[in-house]
Amino acid sequence: MKVLELEKTKDPVNQPLIDLEQTIGLQKLGIMNNAVWHEDPKRLVFTLSRYKFVAKMLTGKQQVAEIGCGDGFGARIVRQEVKNLLITDYDSYFIDRYKQQASLKWPIDSKTHNILEAPLASKMDAIYSLDVLEHIDVSQEGDFLKNIGLSLKDNGCAIIGMPSLESQLYASPGSREGHINCKSGDSLQGLLLKYYEHVFLFSMNDEVISTGFSKMAHYLMALCVMPKRIT
Numbered sequence: 001m002k003v004l005e006l007e008k009t010k011d012p013v014n015q016p017l018i019d020l021e022q023t024i025g026l027q028k029l030g031i032m033n034n035a036v037w038h039e040d041p042k043r044l045v046f047t048l049s050r051y052k053f054v055a056k057m058l059t060g061k062q063q064v065a066e067i068g069c070g071d072g073f074g075a076r077i078v079r080q081e082v083k084n085l086l087i088t089d090y091d092s093y094f095i096d097r098y099k100q101q102a103s104l105k106w107p108i109d110s111k112t113h114n115i116l117e118a119p120l121a122s123k124m125d126a127i128y129s130l131d132v133l134e135h136i137d138v139s140q141e142g143d144f145l146k147n148i149g150l151s152l153k154d155n156g157c158a159i160i161g162m163p164s165l166e167s168q169l170y171a172s173p174g175s176r177e178g179h180i181n182c183k184s185g186d187s188l189q190g191l192l193l194k195y196y197e198h199v200f201l202f203s204m205n206d207e208v209i210s211t212g213f214s215k216m217a218h219y220l221m222a223l224c225v226m227p228k229r230i231t
Contacts, residue, residue, distance in 0.1 A: 058159070061125045065126075070089060071098060086110070134183075146230055158196070159223055167182070189222060197228060205217060
């Protein structure tokens with residue numbers, strides 16, 4: 001009897017919550033965001049708000065890909081707004097872990113792929129990459145951006161997100177160690193204009209994104225339109 005009592009809620013409106021838990025269990029955060037939730041819970045809000053921005057910018061796109069998805073936790077937000085989503089990472093460990101928690105309700109393709117070595121096999125309407133470029137050595141950033149462009153259709157677009165150079169004064173020692181290629185807003189926009197006809201720069205602080213002064217931004221988001229065909 002005690003078990004049955006624990007399975008019922010006092011307010012019937014909440015009963016579907018318990019029924020869902022009994023059907024699918026409790027959802028997992030993913031290995032990376034599990035650590036975020038444990039160490040600095042508010043950071044999860046900032047991360048997910050970046051994915052919401054991507055989702056809204058890419059609403060209605062048919063073929064979309066993420067480069068450097070990590071644990072893939074935020075991809076479901078983008079999948080709500082696009083027809084088909086492929087998430088990729090160069091580390092097969094993260095892709096294997098994602099496949100273990102993938103949802104039938106939110107079908108998302110996933111595969112191991114190193115964008116530094118080659119473009120994607122199929123051309124996409126849109127590609128996004130968050131918190132990746134700052135981890136790539138300057139000597140390889142050209143390969144990174146060129147291969148993303150080659151993975152896009154002629155009228156395609158890309159969204160690149162990264163911590164600003166100015167924010168590194170306040171970054172943790174662990175973050176600074178991995179952030180080997182942060183940029184200011186001007187330098188990021190200038191770099192991306194070598195690979196796209198149009199680049200629109202946004203500033204982000206916490207979960208708020210705007211067209212504000214980029215030198216006061218903790219995070220940068222660049223919307224890039226129409227890849228240049230660089231040989």
